[in-house]
Amino acid sequence: MKEKLLNKLNAVSKEAIESVEEFRNELTLVVKKEYLLQIAQILRDDSELQFDSLRDVCGAERFLPGDRFEVIYNLYSIQNTFRLRLKVHLPESDPHIPTVSSIWHAANFPERETYDMYGIIFDNHPDMRRIYMPEEFEYHPLRKDFPLMGIPGSIPLPRK
Amino acid sequence: MAFEHNQQEARNKILKALENQHTTVMFDDSLENEMILNMGPQHPATHGVLRLLLRLDGETIVAAVPDLGYLHRGYEKLAENMNYHEFIPHTDRLDYLSPLANNVAYVLAVEKLAGIEVPERAQYLRVICAELARLASHLVWIGTMAMDVGAVTVLLWGFREREKIQDIWDLLTGVRFTTSFTRVGGMAQDISGEAIAAIKKFLEELPAALDECENVLARNRIFIDRCEGIGYVSKEDSIAIGLTGPLLRAVGVDHDLRRDAPYLVYDKLDFHVPVYQDGDVLARFYVRTTEMRESIKILWQALDKMPAGSIHTHSPKQVLPRKEKVYGKMEELIHDFMLINFGINPPVGEVYHAIEASKGELGFYIQSKGDGYPWRLKIRSPSFCNIQALPMMLRGGLISDVVAVIGSLDPVMGEADK
Numbered sequence: 001m002k003e004k005l006l007n008k009l010n011a012v013s014k015e016a017i018e019s020v021e022e023f024r025n026e027l028t029l030v031v032k033k034e035y036l037l038q039i040a041q042i043l044r045d046d047s048e049l050q051f052d053s054l055r056d057v058c059g060a061e062r063f064l065p066g067d068r069f070e071v072i073y074n075l076y077s078i079q080n081t082f083r084l085r086l087k088v089h090l091p092e093s094d095p096h097i098p099t100v101s102s103i104w105h106a107a108n109f110p111e112r113e114t115y116d117m118y119g120i121i122f123d124n125h126p127d128m129r130r131i132y133m134p135e136e137f138e139y140h141p142l143r144k145d146f147p148l149m150g151i152p153g154s155i156p157l158p159r160k
Numbered sequence: 161m162a163f164e165h166n167q168q169e170a171r172n173k174i175l176k177a178l179e180n181q182h183t184t185v186m187f188d189d190s191l192e193n194e195m196i197l198n199m200g201p202q203h204p205a206t207h208g209v210l211r212l213l214l215r216l217d218g219e220t221i222v223a224a225v226p227d228l229g230y231l232h233r234g235y236e237k238l239a240e241n242m243n244y245h246e247f248i249p250h251t252d253r254l255d256y257l258s259p260l261a262n263n264v265a266y267v268l269a270v271e272k273l274a275g276i277e278v279p280e281r282a283q284y285l286r287v288i289c290a291e292l293a294r295l296a297s298h299l300v301w302i303g304t305m306a307m308d309v310g311a312v313t314v315l316l317w318g319f320r321e322r323e324k325i326q327d328i329w330d331l332l333t334g335v336r337f338t339t340s341f342t343r344v345g346g347m348a349q350d351i352s353g354e355a356i357a358a359i360k361k362f363l364e365e366l367p368a369a370l371d372e373c374e375n376v377l378a379r380n381r382i383f384i385d386r387c388e389g390i391g392y393v394s395k396e397d398s399i400a401i402g403l404t405g406p407l408l409r410a411v412g413v414d415h416d417l418r419r420d421a422p423y424l425v426y427d428k429l430d431f432h433v434p435v436y437q438d439g440d441v442l443a444r445f446y447v448r449t450t451e452m453r454e455s456i457k458i459l460w461q462a463l464d465k466m467p468a469g470s471i472h473t474h475s476p477k478q479v480l481p482r483k484e485k486v487y488g489k490m491e492e493l494i495h496d497f498m499l500i501n502f503g504i505n506p507p508v509g510e511v512y513h514a515i516e517a518s519k520g521e522l523g524f525y526i527q528s529k530g531d532g533y534p535w536r537l538k539i540r541s542p543s544f545c546n547i548q549a550l551p552m553m554l555r556g557g558l559i560s561d562v563v564a565v566i567g568s569l570d571p572v573m574g575e576a577d578k
Contacts, residue, residue, distance in 0.1 A: 023509040024272055052399050055514075055521060056545075058538040063529045074512060074525065074540065078399065078413065081420040085512065106402025109548045117236075132229035132577065141237055148241050 001082050002027060008046060012038055018089075028085040033097055036088055040103045043075060043084070051075040051084060054104035057111050059118035061144050068092040069120055073100065090120060099125040117142035194222060197559070201230045205308050205563035208573030210547070212566075216559060224554040224562075226547050231577035239537035243503035244270050244344055245480065247537070252338040254541065255575040257300050258293030260329070261517045263342040268423060269513035269524035274506035276345045278473050283424045284466040285347055288359070289332075290424075290515065291455045291462070295366070296325040297518035297570075298452050302373055305445070305567030309386040314373050321369050324362050331355040344504060345479030346472035356463060363456055374449055387442040391553040391565035394439065401552060402545045405520025406447045407569065411439035417516040429461045441568040448570075478504045503532020512540075519543050519570060543576040 009017055009029070016035035021028040031039055043051040056074040066089065073086040088097060099122040101107040111122045112131040119140035122128060129135065139146055139154060200211040209230035215223040235254070239247050251266045252259035264286045271278065278286075303318025326336045332355045333341040333348065341348050377383045393403070398411045408415055416433040418426040434450035436443040473479050480499055481492040508530040514523030520542030527536040546569055553565050 024275070024511050026511060028510070054402060055404075055523070056525070056538065056540040058525065060527060060536040060538075063535055072525070072538075074523075078415050078420075083421075083512070085510075104402070105397075105400045106545065106548065109544065113544075130229075132232040134229075141234060146237075148237060 001080065004048060005084070008042060008049065009039055012042065026083065026085065028087060030087045030089065033088050033090070036086075037098050037100065037103070039086070040073075040100050043086075044103055049077065050079045051077045051082075053078055054100070054106045057100075057107050057114055059114040059120050059142070061118075062089070069095060069118060071097055071114060071120060095120045096123055097121075098123050101125060116140070119143070199562065201227075206566060207304065207571055210566070210571060210573055210576070212550070212562070214554075214559070214562070219558050219560075221554045221557050221559060221562070224551045226550050228544070228547070228573075228577055231573045233578065235578045236537055236539065239534055241533065243500075243532045244506075244534065245499070245503075247534075248342065249338065249340045252340055253574055254539065254578070255297070255517065255519060255522070255543070255572045256337075257572055258297040258518050259337065259339045260289040260333075260341055261293035261297075261515065262522065263339060264290050264293075264424075265513070265515040265517065265522045266524055267342040267344050268515065269511060269526055270344050270504075270506070272513045273509065273511045273526050273528055274344070274478055274504055276473050276475060276478055278346055279470050280425065280467050281350075281469045282346050282471040282473075284462050285351055285471060286342065287424050287426065287429070287462045288351070288459060288466075289341060290517075291458050292325055292328065292359070294455050294518040295452055296322050298448050298455075299325070301448060301518075301567075301570045302377075302445075305564070305570070306373075306377055306383070308563040308567040309383060311377065311380065311383060314376060317369065317373050321366060324365075328355060328358050328362060331358050343472075343480060345475060346470075350471050359459065359463065363459055366456060367453070370449065370452060377445070384442065386561075386564050387445060387568075388440060389438075390441045390557060390561045391568060392438075392440045393549060393553055397552060398439070398549070401549045403520070403549055404542055404545065405516065405518070406444055406451060407520065407546055407549070409433065409435050410443040410447045412437040417514055417521060421514070423513070423515060425462075425465075426458075428465070429458050431458050441564050444568040478506075505530060505532055514540065517542060519572065519575070520546060522575075539575075539578055541575040541578060543571040543573070544578070547571050547576055 013035060016031055016039060018030040018032060043049055053076045055076050058072050060070050060072060061068060062070050069090040071088045075084045075086060090097060097120060099111055101111060109131060111125055112129060114120050115122060115128060116130040116133055117140055137154060139151060195216045197214040197216055199214060200206040201209040211227040213225040213227060214221055235250055248263060248266060251262040254262050299318045299322040303315035306314035329339055330336045332351060333339040393411060395411045395413060398408055412435060414433060414435045419433055431454045434447050436446050476495045481495050485492040486496045506528045508528055510527045512523055512525040514521045522542055523540035525538040526534050529535040554562060
């Protein structure tokens, strides 16, 4: 499955895949942002791959040198019972990434959550609002520079 | 008099216009316009603090927008600031109807990350925990959903049976609700003979109670009318929107992680995955009721096959030592001190492990930087992803169907809001 997958994706472009990692039998592909939509389309539509189910999208801060953020896509193929993780690295200066919600509708809520928690903006998303925090909240709480105890006064409380 | 005359004239005008089939008549009446209805967050049928904004045309739903976050406690942020053991009690509060299954899901992810394999007895014990949790959760579901569509009797029957499961949890774990029963590399304690006897007694009684519940619903004209053809989603849409669990099996997708990506000892147990084709509320009802009978089957097998032996992995640098040894032995005391203060330090890497929980795929994604705290912990909660499908299920339906559809979705907001 792994070879088949890499062959198909390398056919898109030689430089689309930045790295391939395997840890505890889980396959992770780091792909370039420019090729994300193209790769997503192939993963879903190819008759042998059939990654028809996007199980989750989440953001994370990276602890390794380089870009600050990454977006992680958790894909599953019901047909092949195979799980794949796609990753895209994003610099702090430009936290924009195209949405995949046109390819997998399931991306809608998790992408809103990622925006809420990390401030990563998904371009062309149909409904780019916060999902948990109130709309007037200014911060992105899962960023490492947001304190665990919160910021006093960031959420207006009712007066006594 | 003049008013009546005018009204009569207007009516005649309308009737004349209607005689011509090419005419459309528009009534500009304030009651005919679309109306916005705010449902929840404090509403008995929204199962917690789910808020729905409904756009209505008369009684028909034109659009629905779920609004989440009323129970957001920031567990992912909390997890980054505590060691792997400390997070176990917090998993109880995710899907609070099946805390044991959450405990199991979380430690399986941590063990995969740290490379720990637990002994077979502990694996069987975890299967028993997960299936008891599924039964408890489905018993609450059958009661609340029946009540949502008007059958209060089944609520009481469902809760009566669930009460017995909670008594079993009391014997098994020492608490009735927030169990925190699993540990990284084992279980908090072994199952006692008394608990085994209680489970067996319960399993003998449950099928009759299930029959009772099912008979009162499945042959009930009102219940069937309220469920059949309601909240329909197609197979393609269900997969695209990310439904998992019983909701996916109700549209004819044969997918169950217990069989397709076996974890624990599910590959050694014989069970059947119920699949129904209709994709409506009634099909979800049948999937869950059949699933409960399969859970009973799994529990009997697990109790029979459970081998004797230890329930703890021997790996002193990763697994907490037994308390009685900590108080009496130097090495164990040191290990306990190190594990509590500095954590289990799994290698640098990332894992995702998912189990088939009662609501669907419950997964934990953990990134480790190599120290005692998870660098990033993401909870893939089934309720959160299932709620996404609500607008699709509700559109075009009636307002009275909303409660039936939410009931069939069975969301738990503790899990959806994290």
